[in-house]
Amino acid sequence: MNVSExxxxxxxxxxxxxxxxxxxxxxxxxxxxATMVLFAxxxxxELAAISFPELEISxxxxxxxxxxxxxxxxxxxxxxxxxLLRPRSRFHAxxxxxxxxxx
Amino acid sequence: MSNPSATESPQELKLxxxxxxxxxxxxxxxxxxLRVLAAWVLLGLFYVxxxxxxxxxxxxxxxxxxxxxxxxxxxxxxxxxFMLALLMAIAAITLFFFTALAGRLWCxxxxxxxxxxxxxxxxxxxxxxxxxxxxxxxxxxxxAEKIRRKVTKQFLWIVFSLWTGITFVGxxxxxxxxxxxxxxxxxxxxxxxxxxxxGFATYGNAxxxxxxxxxxxxxxxxxxxxxxxxDSLVISYDVERGEPRGKRAKNADREELxxxxxxxxxxxxxxxxxxxxxxxxxxIECIACAACIDVCDEVMDKMGYPRGLIRYTTESAxxxxxxxILRPRIFIYLGVLLALISLFSLVFFSRESVHVDVLRDRTTxxxxxxxxxxxxxxxxxxxxxxxxxxxxxxxxxxxxxxxxAPTDAxxxxxxxxxxxxxTLALPDDAIGPGLHEIExxxxxxxxxxxxxxxxxxxxxxETRFFVPGGN
Numbered sequence: 256m257n258v259s260e261x262x263x264x265x266x267x268x269x270x271x272x273x274x275x276x277x278x279x280x281x282x283x284x285x286x287x288x289a290t291m292v293l294f295a296x297x298x299x300x301e302l303a304a305i306s307f308p309e310l311e312i313s314x315x316x317x318x319x320x321x322x323x324x325x326x327x328x329x330x331x332x333x334x335x336x337x338x339l340l341r342p343r344s345r346f347h348a349x350x351x352x353x354x355x356x357x358x
Numbered sequence: 359m360s361n362p363s364a365t366e367s368p369q370e371l372k373l374x375x376x377x378x379x380x381x382x383x384x385x386x387x388x389x390x391x392l393r394v395l396a397a398w399v400l401l402g403l404f405y406v407x408x409x410x411x412x413x414x415x416x417x418x419x420x421x422x423x424x425x426x427x428x429x430x431x432x433x434x435x436x437x438x439x440f441m442l443a444l445l446m447a448i449a450a451i452t453l454f455f456f457t458a459l460a461g462r463l464w465c466x467x468x469x470x471x472x473x474x475x476x477x478x479x480x481x482x483x484x485x486x487x488x489x490x491x492x493x494x495x496x497x498x499x500x501x502a503e504k505i506r507r508k509v510t511k512q513f514l515w516i517v518f519s520l521w522t523g524i525t526f527v528g529x530x531x532x533x534x535x536x537x538x539x540x541x542x543x544x545x546x547x548x549x550x551x552x553x554x555x556x557g558f559a560t561y562g563n564a565x566x567x568x569x570x571x572x573x574x575x576x577x578x579x580x581x582x583x584x585x586x587x588x589d590s591l592v593i594s595y596d597v598e599r600g601e602p603r604g605k606r607a608k609n610a611d612r613e614e615l616x617x618x619x620x621x622x623x624x625x626x627x628x629x630x631x632x633x634x635x636x637x638x639x640x641x642i643e644c645i646a647c648a649a650c651i652d653v654c655d656e657v658m659d660k661m662g663y664p665r666g667l668i669r670y671t672t673e674s675a676x677x678x679x680x681x682x683i684l685r686p687r688i689f690i691y692l693g694v695l696l697a698l699i700s701l702f703s704l705v706f707f708s709r710e711s712v713h714v715d716v717l718r719d720r721t722t723x724x725x726x727x728x729x730x731x732x733x734x735x736x737x738x739x740x741x742x743x744x745x746x747x748x749x750x751x752x753x754x755x756x757x758x759x760x761x762x763a764p765t766d767a768x769x770x771x772x773x774x775x776x777x778x779x780x781t782l783a784l785p786d787d788a789i790g791p792g793l794h795e796i797e798x799x800x801x802x803x804x805x806x807x808x809x810x811x812x813x814x815x816x817x818x819x820e821t822r823f824f825v826p827g828g829n
Binding site: 269272273276277280281291292294295296298304313314315316318319 | 422423425436439442546548549551552567570571574575577720
C-alpha cells in the first residue's frame with residue numbers, strides 16, 4: 256500500500272562508486288589546493304625542523320605526507336557530511352516523511 | 359505510528375539500479391575529427407613537453423624538491439605564488455567566458471577526462487571491436503576469444519596508464535633521469551608512488567568511471583548552467599523539424615506519412631558517450647561532444663534531408679529569435695578577464711630582479727671571536743635578471759653590526775640561485791642577550807655604500823642575530 260509513497264520519499268541509495276566519488280574527489284581537489292597554498296609559504300624542510308627535527312624528512316616526503324594528510328582530513332569531513340545527509344527514513348521507515356494526507 | 363510498510367522498508371535498499379555500461383558507437387564527421395585533433399594536440403603536449411630541453415633545463419619542470427618552477431625558460435619560486443593564484447583565476451574566468459559564449463566546449467574537446475576516455479575507448483575498440491561486437495562480447499561466455507581480447511585490452515590500458523603516470527611525475531622530476539632510473543631500479547620511493555597513483559587514477563577514470571565522472575563527480579557540470587543563458591551555444595535537437603519521429607522507407611513521402619525529419623535510427627543515442635537521448639532536450643549529462651551531430655548529419659545526408667536536425671544552436675535561435683553574441687554577460691566576463699590579465703602582466707613584469715632568503719645556520723648558533731659575537735647564516739640569492747649580478751652585502755638593525763665574510767662582491771650568474779655562507783659580527787657589549795631583528799641588504803657593486811638607504815638595495819633579507827646570555 257505504502258510502497259509507491261515510499262518510492263517517492265525514499266530515493267534508492269546511490270551506487271557505491273558514486274558515493275565514493277562524491278567523497279574522495281572533492282577532498283582530493285581541496286587537498287591539492289591546500290598543499291599548494293601551504294608549501295608556497297612554508298618550506299617542508301623548515302617545517303620538519305620545527306616539528307620533527309630528529310627525523311630526516313626530505314621535501315618530497317613533506318609534500319606527500321601533507322597532501323595525503325589533507326586528503327584524509329578532507330575525506331573524513333566529506334564522509335561525515337554524507338553520514339548526516341542520509342535520509343533517516345531509509346533506516347527507520349516508521350519515521351519516513353510522507354505527504355500529509357488524512358491522518 | 360504503526361506502519362505496515364515498516365517491514366518492507368529494508369527491501370527498498372535493493373531498488374537501486376546499477377548504472378548500465380555505456381557502449382559509445384564510433385562516429386566519423388567534422389566534429390569528431392576536430393575532437394581527435396584536440397586530443398592529439400593536448401596529449402602530445404602532455405607526453406612530449408617534459409622531453410624538450412631548453413638551455414639545459416626541461417622546458418616545463420615543476421622542481422618541487424628544489425622549490426623552483428621552470429616554465430619556458432623562466433624560473434618561478436614559491437614567492438611567486440601570487441602569480442600562480444592569478445593564473446588560476448584567469449583560467450577560471452576564461453572557462454566562464456567560453457561557457458557563456460559557446461557552452462561546454464571544455465567538456466567536449468579539452469577536459470582531460472574526455473580526452474583520456476577517448477584514448478581508452480580507442481584501445482577498447484581496437485581490441486574488442488566496434489560497439490555491437492563489444493556488447494555481444496560482454497554478454498557472451500568467457501571463451502578463449504573473450505579472454506584474449508580482454509587481456510589484450512587490459513594490457514594496453516595498463517601500459518598506457520603506467521606511462522601516463524611516469525610522464526606526470528616527469529613534470530616534477532627531470533624525466534630524462536627518471537625514465538632510465540626505472541630500468542636501473544633506482545627510482546625514488548615517492549616517484550614510484552606518485553607514478554602508480556596517477557597511473558591508477560588514469561586507469562580508473564578513463565577505463566571504468568568515464569561518463570560517471572562527468573555525471574556525478576564533476577563540479578563544473580553542476581555549476582556551468584549558471585553561466586548559460588538563451589544565447590549560449592548548445593547542442594540541440596530541432597523538435598519542430600524532427601517530430602513526429604518515425605521509421606520510414608528511404609523514398610517515403612514525409613508529408614504523406616505525416617512524419618518529421620527524425621527517422622528514429624537511434625544513432626544519436628548510440629554514439630553518446632554519456633548514454634543520453636539528446637532528443638529529450640538539454641540535459642546536464644550532455645558534455646557537448648557533438649558526436650550526435652556528426653552521426654545525425656550522416657543520416658540526413660543518406661536520407662537526402664538537410665543537415666542540422668541536431669546542431670549547435672542557441673535557445674533563442676530555436677525559438678525563432680536571433681542569437682545575441684554581444685550581451686552584458688559576455689562584457690562582464692571579458693572585463694573581469696582583461697582586468698585579471700592586466701594585473702598579472704603588471705605583477706609579472708615588476709618581479710623583483712634579485713631575491714634573497716636568509717637561513718640561520720642550523721648547527722652553529724654563534725661563536726666568539728675575541729670580543730666579537732659571530733653569527734653564521736646561509737644566503738640563498740636568486741638572480742632573476744638576464745645578466746650576471748655582482749652584489750655587495752651589508753647588515754643593519756644593530757649598532758656595530760658588520761659583515762665579516764665575505765668581504766668582496768658575491769657574483770650570481772643570470773637566472774641562477776647562489777647559496778653562500780656569510781658571517782656577521784657584533785661587539786659583545788653592544789646589546790643584551792636574545793634574538794634581535796636585523797636586515798641583510800644586497801646592493802649592486804659600485805653603488806654608494808650607505809647601509810641605511812634602501813633606495814639602492816636590490817634585495818633585503820630579514821633574519822635575527824643571536825646574542826648569548828651573559829654569565
